[in-house]
Amino acid sequence: xxxxxxxxxxxxxxxxxxxxxxxxxxxxxxxxxxxxxxxxxxxxxxxxxxxxxxxxxxxxxxxxxxxxxxxxxxxxxxxxxxxxxxxxxxxxxxxxxxxxxxxxxxxxxxxxxxxxxxxxxxxxxxxxxxxxxxxxxxxxxxxxxxxxxxxxxxxxxxxxxxxxxxxxxxxxxxxxxxxxxxxxxxxxxxxxxxxxxxxxxxxxxxxxxxxxxxxxxxxxxxxxxxxxxxxxxxxxxxxxxxxxxxxxxxxxxxxxxxxxxxxxxxxxxxxxxxxxxxxxxxxxxxxxxxxxxxxxxxxxxxxxxxxxxxxxxxxxxxxxxxxxxxxxxxxxxxxxxxxxxxxxxxxx
DNA sequence: ACAATTTGACCCCA
DNA sequence: TGGGGTCAAATTGT
Numbered sequence: 005x006x007x008x009x010x011x012x013x014x015x016x017x018x019x020x021x022x023x024x025x026x027x028x029x030x031x032x033x034x035x036x037x038x039x040x041x042x043x044x045x046x047x048x049x050x051x052x053x054x055x056x057x058x059x060x061x062x063x064x065x066x067x068x069x070x071x072x073x074x075x076x077x078x079x080x081x082x083x084x085x086x087x088x089x090x091x092x093x094x095x096x097x098x099x100x101x102x103x104x105x106x107x108x109x110x111x112x113x114x115x116x117x118x119x120x121x122x123x124x125x126x127x128x129x130x131x132x133x134x135x136x137x138x139x140x141x142x143x144x145x146x147x148x149x150x151x152x153x154x155x156x157x158x159x160x161x162x163x164x165x166x167x168x169x170x171x172x173x174x175x176x177x178x179x180x181x182x183x184x185x186x187x188x189x190x191x192x193x194x195x196x197x198x199x200x201x202x203x204x205x206x207x208x209x210x211x212x213x214x215x216x217x218x219x220x221x222x223x224x225x226x227x228x229x230x231x232x233x234x235x236x237x238x239x240x241x242x243x244x245x246x247x248x249x250x251x252x253x254x255x256x257x258x259x260x261x262x263x264x265x266x267x268x269x270x271x272x273x274x275x276x277x278x279x280x281x282x283x284x285x286x287x288x289x290x291x292x293x294x295x296x297x298x299x300x301x302x303x304x305x306x307x308x309x310x311x312x313x314x315x316x317x318x319x320x321x322x323x324x325x326x327x328x329x330x331x332x333x334x335x336x337x338x339x340x341x342x343x344x345x346x347x348x349x350x351x352x
Numbered sequence: 353a354c355a356a357t358t359t360g361a362c363c364c365c366a
Numbered sequence: 367t368g369g370g371g372t373c374a375a376a377t378t379g380t
Contacts, residue, residue, distance in 0.1 A: 152372095
């Protein structure tokens with residue numbers, strides 16, 4: 005928190021630049037969009053990305069002004085980060101009869117899903133998840149779902165995730181990942197490779213409109229986080245079942261960095277999962293009040309993802325705007341996005 | 353029949 | 367002590 009604004013705060017400048025870029029895009033849209041189908045398709049997405057990034061930046065700035073913790077400008081995200089503040093001092097839960105919580109890497113994503121798009125849940129991360137619990141959370145109008153890797157028993161994979169629908173924006177889901185995948189399915193996920201894990205996956209495809217990733221640093225001290233570098237990405241694609249958005253490529257890159265306590269994240273920082281070029285939803289499904297887990301077919305408009313992760317001291321947040329989705333997508337978009345991300349990384 | 357989900361109870365910890 | 371996380375039996379789905 006305090007480590008990001010010790011000198012000149014670049015946020016106002018960033019805000020200004022984003023606003024300017026947004027306006028220019030609007031102009032471009034009006035001129036190019038009229039004659040180019042591609043323009044009609046891409047420009048709204050790009051615009052949406054700018055809007056999202058502006059919104060996030062505003063949220064960050066306002067929250068800083070208010071001296072309250074926040075991660076992405078979303079009201080939901082403030083709860084997200086709570087994460088490892090509590091306990092996590094115990095032994096490994098996996099393989100240990102003790103019910104003490106384990107100290108695991110943890111990061112959160114916020115996923116926006118357009119209700120009328122037919123989607124019921126956040127992005128699929130290509131992993132198989134099995135729901136093991138659901139609980140009403142105090143102060144939240146929607147229950148939180150608890151998932152663990154399908155291969156927990158067979159391969160001892162300790163990856164878990166929690167999914168909760170946002171109170172204020174029902175189309176937004178907060179997904180918190182805990183632990184990394186050690187199962188074969190994770191190993192087989194190649195960088196940038198679309199996860200064709202299952203037949204169901206093929207039907208769960210979507211096109212993202214834009215991606216905004218917020219790389220934030222944090223300290224164990226809850227009051228000492230949110231120095232961050234924010235990256236704005238262009239589009240990427242998803243297909244998802246349950247809420248999870250790992251990025252296989254990143255995951256592999258960081259597999260050997262379990263104890264990575266870097267405070268400055270790059271695009272490859274989030275240790276374990278992070279957005280892949282596409283997501284497919286596994287078997288998880290949510291019941292009644294909150295049905296984010298079972299996702300079918302393609303995405304509709306207005307989907308976005310915000311991600312916040314904590315890796316020991318670090319915290320990572322990103323947002324992916326999935327609005328204006330169309331039936332097809334080009335996986336290469338994602339790579340462009342991340343290259344873009346690398347080049348745009350800056351501290352907030 | 354097997355796998356996945358639901359859901360109430362239990363446990364841990366701030 | 368109570369909220370959050372997990373367990374596990376019952377239920378539901380394939």
